[in-house]
Amino acid sequence: MEEEDFDKELNRLFEEIMDVFKAIADPTRRSIIDLVAVSPININAIAENFVMSRPAVSKHIKVLLDSGLVGVEQQGRDRFLFLQLKALQEVQFWLKKYEYFWNTKLDRLDDYLKK
Numbered sequence: 001m002e003e004e005d006f007d008k009e010l011n012r013l014f015e016e017i018m019d020v021f022k023a024i025a026d027p028t029r030r031s032i033i034d035l036v037a038v039s040p041i042n043i044n045a046i047a048e049n050f051v052m053s054r055p056a057v058s059k060h061i062k063v064l065l066d067s068g069l070v071g072v073e074q075q076g077r078d079r080f081l082f083l084q085l086k087a088l089q090e091v092q093f094w095l096k097k098y099e100y101f102w103n104t105k106l107d108r109l110d111d112y113l114k115k
Helices: 003-024 027-038 043-047 054-067 086-114
Strands: 070-075 078-083
Touching (some): 003 086, 027 070, 027 078
């Protein structure tokens, strides 16, 4: 892969990760993810779990769909939201790179504080 292609792919991945962070930054969207994580749920039933208008819930669902955290499946006349783990796995992979860094720093701090 050429350097320019690599940079484009890295930028695309970074934008996808930022979309996921934007999506999970809101407590309502995190609650929707929690609902969908148990099992796929009818989109209309999601609104019943929140004290807000259906259009407001729809906006949250759109952000989740755009981020790739959830998908929609048509079953007859109903539409069901389901969890898609790929977007979260990409974030986990990105965060994993920093886990060693922070663990090392915290271990050093712990050693220093024990002296």
